Amino acid sequence: MPDELTPSPDSPRPAATPPPNPAEGPGKGEIEPILTVPPVPGAPKPNPILTVDNLARSFGGLRAVDVDHLEVERGVVTALIGPNGAGKTTLFNLLSGFDRADSGRWSFDGRAVTAPAPDQLARQGMIRTFQLTKSLAKLTVIDNVLLGAPGQAGERLWTAPFRWRWRDQERENTGRAEELLERFNLAHMRDELAGTLSGGQRKLLEVARALMANPVLIMLDEPMAGVNPALGQSLMRHITLLAHEGMSVVFIEHAMDVVTGLSDWVVVLSQGRIIAEGPPWKVIHDDDVIDAYLGRRRAGDAL
Protein backbone atom coordinates (compact mmCIF):
# COMPACT_ATOMS: atom_id res chain seq x y z
CA MET A 1 0.00 0.00 0.00
CA PRO A 2 1.37 3.45 -0.80
CA ASP A 3 1.80 5.43 2.39
CA GLU A 4 2.68 8.72 0.73
CA LEU A 5 1.68 12.02 2.24
CA THR A 6 1.76 14.22 -0.81
CA PRO A 7 -1.59 15.67 -1.86
CA SER A 8 -2.15 15.83 -5.58
CA PRO A 9 -3.02 19.21 -7.08
CA ASP A 10 -5.95 17.78 -9.06
CA SER A 11 -7.98 16.47 -6.13
CA PRO A 12 -11.61 15.94 -7.16
CA ARG A 13 -13.07 18.42 -4.71
CA PRO A 14 -11.53 20.79 -2.19
CA ALA A 15 -11.89 19.16 1.21
CA ALA A 16 -14.56 20.49 3.53
CA THR A 17 -15.94 22.84 0.91
CA PRO A 18 -19.67 23.28 1.42
CA PRO A 19 -21.78 22.39 -1.63
CA PRO A 20 -22.42 25.32 -3.99
CA ASN A 21 -26.01 25.51 -2.84
CA PRO A 22 -26.04 25.37 0.95
CA ALA A 23 -29.56 23.94 0.86
CA GLU A 24 -28.03 20.78 -0.65
CA GLY A 25 -26.03 20.05 2.47
CA PRO A 26 -27.15 18.68 5.84
CA GLY A 27 -27.74 21.95 7.61
CA LYS A 28 -24.68 23.42 5.95
CA GLY A 29 -24.67 27.18 6.12
CA GLU A 30 -21.81 29.59 5.62
CA ILE A 31 -19.42 27.34 7.48
CA GLU A 32 -19.70 23.64 8.18
CA PRO A 33 -20.03 22.89 11.91
CA ILE A 34 -17.16 20.39 11.63
CA LEU A 35 -14.81 23.26 10.83
CA THR A 36 -15.44 24.72 14.27
CA VAL A 37 -14.13 21.57 15.96
CA PRO A 38 -10.65 21.87 17.49
CA PRO A 39 -8.22 19.56 15.65
CA VAL A 40 -7.21 17.44 18.65
CA PRO A 41 -7.55 13.68 19.28
CA GLY A 42 -10.91 12.87 20.84
CA ALA A 43 -12.42 16.27 20.05
CA PRO A 44 -16.18 16.49 20.74
CA LYS A 45 -18.28 17.06 17.60
CA PRO A 46 -21.42 19.17 17.22
CA ASN A 47 -23.65 16.30 16.07
CA PRO A 48 -21.95 12.92 16.36
CA ILE A 49 -23.43 9.80 14.76
CA LEU A 50 -20.94 7.62 16.60
CA THR A 51 -19.37 8.12 20.03
CA VAL A 52 -16.71 5.73 21.30
CA ASP A 53 -15.21 5.47 24.80
CA ASN A 54 -12.27 3.45 26.11
CA LEU A 55 -12.46 0.87 23.34
CA ALA A 56 -9.72 -1.75 23.51
CA ARG A 57 -8.87 -4.98 21.70
CA SER A 58 -5.68 -6.98 22.09
CA PHE A 59 -4.40 -9.98 20.18
CA GLY A 60 -2.02 -11.82 22.50
CA GLY A 61 0.31 -9.12 23.76
CA LEU A 62 -0.52 -6.73 20.93
CA ARG A 63 -2.87 -3.83 21.68
CA ALA A 64 -4.50 -3.51 18.25
CA VAL A 65 -7.08 -0.89 19.28
CA ASP A 66 -6.83 1.43 22.25
CA VAL A 67 -9.15 4.38 21.67
CA ASP A 68 -9.87 6.68 24.63
CA HIS A 69 -12.53 8.78 22.96
CA LEU A 70 -13.73 9.27 19.42
CA GLU A 71 -16.70 11.09 17.95
CA VAL A 72 -17.65 10.79 14.30
CA GLU A 73 -19.65 13.72 12.97
CA ARG A 74 -22.96 13.07 11.25
CA GLY A 75 -23.40 13.91 7.57
CA VAL A 76 -19.73 14.41 6.72
CA VAL A 77 -17.00 12.30 5.14
CA THR A 78 -14.44 11.14 7.67
CA ALA A 79 -11.22 9.44 6.56
CA LEU A 80 -9.60 6.96 8.91
CA ILE A 81 -5.92 6.74 8.11
CA GLY A 82 -2.78 5.27 9.62
CA PRO A 83 0.14 3.05 8.69
CA ASN A 84 -0.30 -0.65 7.94
CA GLY A 85 -1.23 -2.54 11.11
CA ALA A 86 -2.40 0.63 12.90
CA GLY A 87 -5.71 -1.00 13.89
CA LYS A 88 -8.06 0.60 11.35
CA THR A 89 -9.77 -2.62 10.22
CA THR A 90 -9.91 -3.91 13.79
CA LEU A 91 -11.67 -0.70 14.84
CA PHE A 92 -14.22 -1.19 12.03
CA ASN A 93 -14.68 -4.83 13.07
CA LEU A 94 -15.40 -3.84 16.67
CA LEU A 95 -17.78 -1.00 15.87
CA SER A 96 -19.77 -3.05 13.35
CA GLY A 97 -20.04 -6.11 15.61
CA PHE A 98 -17.74 -8.40 13.58
CA ASP A 99 -15.28 -8.64 16.47
CA ARG A 100 -15.71 -8.32 20.20
CA ALA A 101 -13.94 -5.62 22.21
CA ASP A 102 -12.08 -6.50 25.42
CA SER A 103 -13.57 -3.37 26.95
CA GLY A 104 -15.22 -0.11 26.02
CA ARG A 105 -18.58 1.26 25.03
CA TRP A 106 -20.03 3.20 22.15
CA SER A 107 -23.26 4.61 20.84
CA PHE A 108 -24.58 4.78 17.33
CA ASP A 109 -27.21 7.25 16.16
CA GLY A 110 -28.08 8.22 19.73
CA ARG A 111 -28.42 4.64 21.04
CA ALA A 112 -25.96 2.78 23.25
CA VAL A 113 -24.64 -0.31 21.50
CA THR A 114 -24.88 -2.96 24.19
CA ALA A 115 -24.59 -6.33 22.44
CA PRO A 116 -23.19 -5.48 19.02
CA ALA A 117 -24.40 -7.84 16.32
CA PRO A 118 -23.70 -7.03 12.66
CA ASP A 119 -27.24 -7.73 11.42
CA GLN A 120 -28.85 -5.66 14.16
CA LEU A 121 -26.49 -2.73 13.59
CA ALA A 122 -27.16 -3.03 9.86
CA ARG A 123 -30.89 -2.78 10.51
CA GLN A 124 -30.21 0.39 12.48
CA GLY A 125 -28.38 1.77 9.47
CA MET A 126 -24.70 0.99 10.07
CA ILE A 127 -23.32 -0.76 7.00
CA ARG A 128 -19.66 -1.61 6.46
CA THR A 129 -17.67 -3.06 3.60
CA PHE A 130 -14.59 -5.22 3.85
CA GLN A 131 -10.96 -4.77 2.91
CA LEU A 132 -11.14 -8.26 1.41
CA THR A 133 -14.42 -8.39 -0.47
CA LYS A 134 -17.23 -10.71 0.48
CA SER A 135 -19.30 -11.05 -2.70
CA LEU A 136 -21.08 -14.34 -3.30
CA ALA A 137 -19.28 -15.82 -6.28
CA LYS A 138 -22.11 -18.14 -7.29
CA LEU A 139 -24.80 -15.48 -7.39
CA THR A 140 -25.20 -13.08 -10.27
CA VAL A 141 -23.97 -9.52 -9.98
CA ILE A 142 -27.51 -8.10 -9.79
CA ASP A 143 -28.54 -10.63 -7.12
CA ASN A 144 -25.49 -9.70 -5.05
CA VAL A 145 -26.60 -6.07 -5.09
CA LEU A 146 -30.22 -6.98 -4.35
CA LEU A 147 -29.06 -8.81 -1.23
CA GLY A 148 -28.31 -5.41 0.24
CA ALA A 149 -31.93 -4.20 0.02
CA PRO A 150 -33.46 -3.60 3.44
CA GLY A 151 -36.35 -5.68 4.90
CA GLN A 152 -38.06 -7.12 1.82
CA ALA A 153 -41.84 -7.14 2.17
CA GLY A 154 -41.96 -10.61 0.58
CA GLU A 155 -39.92 -12.01 3.45
CA ARG A 156 -42.51 -11.01 6.02
CA LEU A 157 -45.33 -13.44 6.61
CA TRP A 158 -47.98 -10.84 7.18
CA THR A 159 -47.39 -9.16 3.84
CA ALA A 160 -47.31 -12.43 1.88
CA PRO A 161 -51.00 -12.24 0.86
CA PHE A 162 -50.37 -8.81 -0.71
CA ARG A 163 -48.25 -10.09 -3.54
CA TRP A 164 -48.72 -6.89 -5.51
CA ARG A 165 -47.02 -5.00 -2.69
CA TRP A 166 -43.84 -6.97 -2.74
CA ARG A 167 -43.87 -7.20 -6.52
CA ASP A 168 -43.82 -3.39 -6.55
CA GLN A 169 -41.05 -3.38 -4.02
CA GLU A 170 -39.06 -5.94 -5.96
CA ARG A 171 -39.41 -3.84 -9.10
CA GLU A 172 -38.31 -0.77 -7.21
CA ASN A 173 -35.31 -2.57 -5.71
CA THR A 174 -34.28 -3.97 -9.07
CA GLY A 175 -34.46 -0.51 -10.62
CA ARG A 176 -32.30 0.90 -7.88
CA ALA A 177 -29.81 -1.96 -8.10
CA GLU A 178 -29.54 -1.44 -11.86
CA GLU A 179 -28.94 2.26 -11.31
CA LEU A 180 -26.08 1.48 -8.94
CA LEU A 181 -24.59 -1.02 -11.39
CA GLU A 182 -24.78 1.62 -14.09
CA ARG A 183 -23.07 4.16 -11.87
CA PHE A 184 -20.24 1.80 -11.00
CA ASN A 185 -19.75 0.63 -14.54
CA LEU A 186 -20.96 -2.88 -13.84
CA ALA A 187 -24.20 -2.84 -15.84
CA HIS A 188 -22.68 -4.96 -18.61
CA MET A 189 -21.94 -7.65 -16.00
CA ARG A 190 -25.49 -7.61 -14.58
CA ASP A 191 -26.25 -11.30 -15.18
CA GLU A 192 -22.74 -12.71 -14.85
CA LEU A 193 -21.73 -14.64 -11.76
CA ALA A 194 -19.96 -12.39 -9.27
CA GLY A 195 -17.09 -14.89 -9.25
CA THR A 196 -16.14 -13.74 -12.76
CA LEU A 197 -15.51 -10.12 -11.65
CA SER A 198 -12.03 -8.72 -11.14
CA GLY A 199 -10.92 -7.79 -7.62
CA GLY A 200 -11.59 -4.11 -8.31
CA GLN A 201 -15.04 -4.82 -9.74
CA ARG A 202 -15.88 -6.91 -6.66
CA LYS A 203 -15.02 -3.93 -4.48
CA LEU A 204 -17.43 -1.77 -6.46
CA LEU A 205 -20.07 -4.47 -6.22
CA GLU A 206 -19.71 -4.52 -2.47
CA VAL A 207 -20.15 -0.76 -2.21
CA ALA A 208 -23.22 -0.96 -4.47
CA ARG A 209 -24.70 -3.64 -2.20
CA ALA A 210 -23.95 -1.51 0.88
CA LEU A 211 -25.68 1.51 -0.69
CA MET A 212 -28.78 -0.59 -1.48
CA ALA A 213 -29.43 -0.64 2.26
CA ASN A 214 -29.74 3.17 2.39
CA PRO A 215 -27.33 3.34 5.29
CA VAL A 216 -27.30 6.09 7.89
CA LEU A 217 -23.59 5.44 8.33
CA ILE A 218 -21.45 3.68 5.73
CA MET A 219 -18.01 2.43 6.71
CA LEU A 220 -15.76 1.57 3.79
CA ASP A 221 -12.52 -0.34 4.31
CA GLU A 222 -10.19 0.72 1.48
CA PRO A 223 -13.01 0.94 -1.08
CA MET A 224 -10.67 2.03 -3.84
CA ALA A 225 -7.91 -0.53 -3.39
CA GLY A 226 -7.56 -2.36 -6.68
CA VAL A 227 -10.20 -0.24 -8.41
CA ASN A 228 -9.08 1.64 -11.49
CA PRO A 229 -8.42 5.25 -10.42
CA ALA A 230 -11.03 6.96 -12.63
CA LEU A 231 -13.76 4.62 -11.44
CA GLY A 232 -12.54 4.91 -7.87
CA GLN A 233 -12.85 8.68 -7.99
CA SER A 234 -16.32 8.42 -9.47
CA LEU A 235 -17.31 6.04 -6.71
CA MET A 236 -16.06 8.35 -4.00
CA ARG A 237 -17.68 11.38 -5.60
CA HIS A 238 -20.96 9.51 -5.51
CA ILE A 239 -20.42 8.78 -1.84
CA THR A 240 -19.55 12.40 -1.14
CA LEU A 241 -22.81 13.46 -2.74
CA LEU A 242 -24.67 11.07 -0.48
CA ALA A 243 -22.92 12.69 2.47
CA HIS A 244 -24.22 16.04 1.30
CA GLU A 245 -27.68 14.49 1.41
CA GLY A 246 -27.15 13.50 5.03
CA MET A 247 -25.46 10.09 5.01
CA SER A 248 -22.42 9.77 7.26
CA VAL A 249 -19.33 8.21 5.71
CA VAL A 250 -16.15 6.81 7.24
CA PHE A 251 -13.59 5.42 4.85
CA ILE A 252 -10.17 3.89 5.32
CA GLU A 253 -7.67 4.95 2.70
CA HIS A 254 -3.92 5.01 2.22
CA ALA A 255 -3.58 7.35 -0.76
CA MET A 256 -3.29 10.85 0.66
CA ASP A 257 -4.49 12.60 -2.49
CA VAL A 258 -7.76 10.72 -2.14
CA VAL A 259 -7.96 11.54 1.57
CA THR A 260 -7.35 15.26 1.08
CA GLY A 261 -9.62 15.36 -1.95
CA LEU A 262 -12.64 13.66 -0.46
CA SER A 263 -12.72 13.96 3.29
CA ASP A 264 -14.05 16.73 5.49
CA TRP A 265 -12.26 15.36 8.53
CA VAL A 266 -9.40 12.95 9.13
CA VAL A 267 -8.75 10.66 12.10
CA VAL A 268 -5.27 9.16 12.37
CA LEU A 269 -4.61 5.86 14.12
CA SER A 270 -1.17 4.63 15.02
CA GLN A 271 -0.56 1.50 17.10
CA GLY A 272 -4.23 1.41 17.98
CA ARG A 273 -4.41 4.95 19.35
CA ILE A 274 -5.75 8.14 17.84
CA ILE A 275 -2.75 10.37 17.43
CA ALA A 276 -4.35 13.20 15.44
CA GLU A 277 -7.67 14.48 14.13
CA GLY A 278 -8.59 17.47 12.05
CA PRO A 279 -9.28 18.81 8.60
CA PRO A 280 -7.16 17.04 5.98
CA TRP A 281 -4.89 19.95 5.13
CA LYS A 282 -3.94 20.31 8.81
CA VAL A 283 -3.51 16.63 9.57
CA ILE A 284 -1.14 15.84 6.72
CA HIS A 285 1.29 18.45 8.04
CA ASP A 286 1.13 17.22 11.62
CA ASP A 287 4.57 16.11 12.87
CA ASP A 288 3.18 13.14 14.82
CA VAL A 289 1.38 11.93 11.71
CA ILE A 290 4.46 12.26 9.54
CA ASP A 291 6.47 10.42 12.20
CA ALA A 292 3.90 7.63 12.40
CA TYR A 293 4.06 7.12 8.65
CA LEU A 294 7.79 7.49 8.28
CA GLY A 295 8.73 5.61 11.45
CA ARG A 296 11.57 7.13 13.44
CA ARG A 297 12.33 9.85 10.92
CA ARG A 298 12.99 12.64 13.41
CA ALA A 299 14.67 10.38 15.94
CA GLY A 300 16.82 9.11 13.06
CA ASP A 301 17.63 12.68 12.03
CA ALA A 302 18.96 13.34 15.47
CA LEU A 303 21.34 10.38 15.39
Ligand SMILES: Nc1ncnc2c1ncn2[C@@H]1O[C@H](COP(=O)(O)OP(=O)(O)OP(=O)(O)O)[C@@H](O)[C@H]1O
Ligand atom coordinates in the same frame (compact mmCIF):
# COMPACT_ATOMS: atom_id res chain seq x y z
N1 LIG B 1 -7.43 -11.80 14.17
C1 LIG B 1 -6.24 -11.34 14.49
N2 LIG B 1 -5.36 -12.09 15.20
C2 LIG B 1 -4.15 -11.63 15.55
N3 LIG B 1 -3.70 -10.40 15.25
C3 LIG B 1 -4.53 -9.61 14.54
C4 LIG B 1 -5.82 -10.04 14.13
N4 LIG B 1 -6.42 -9.01 13.44
C5 LIG B 1 -5.53 -8.01 13.42
N5 LIG B 1 -4.40 -8.36 14.07
C6 LIG B 1 -3.22 -7.51 14.29
O1 LIG B 1 -3.71 -6.28 14.82
C7 LIG B 1 -2.98 -5.18 14.26
C8 LIG B 1 -3.95 -4.23 13.57
O2 LIG B 1 -4.43 -4.87 12.40
P1 LIG B 1 -5.46 -4.18 11.42
O3 LIG B 1 -5.80 -5.18 10.39
O4 LIG B 1 -6.56 -3.63 12.23
O5 LIG B 1 -4.57 -3.00 10.83
P2 LIG B 1 -4.93 -1.97 9.65
O6 LIG B 1 -4.69 -0.61 10.20
O7 LIG B 1 -6.26 -2.26 9.09
O8 LIG B 1 -3.76 -2.29 8.61
P3 LIG B 1 -3.76 -2.25 6.98
O9 LIG B 1 -3.61 -0.82 6.59
O10 LIG B 1 -2.56 -3.06 6.63
O11 LIG B 1 -5.04 -2.88 6.51
C9 LIG B 1 -1.94 -5.78 13.31
O12 LIG B 1 -0.71 -5.89 14.00
C10 LIG B 1 -2.51 -7.14 12.99
O13 LIG B 1 -1.50 -8.06 12.70
Ligand SMILES: [Mg+2]
Ligand atom coordinates in the same frame (compact mmCIF):
# COMPACT_ATOMS: atom_id res chain seq x y z
MG1 LIG C 1 -6.94 -2.86 7.24
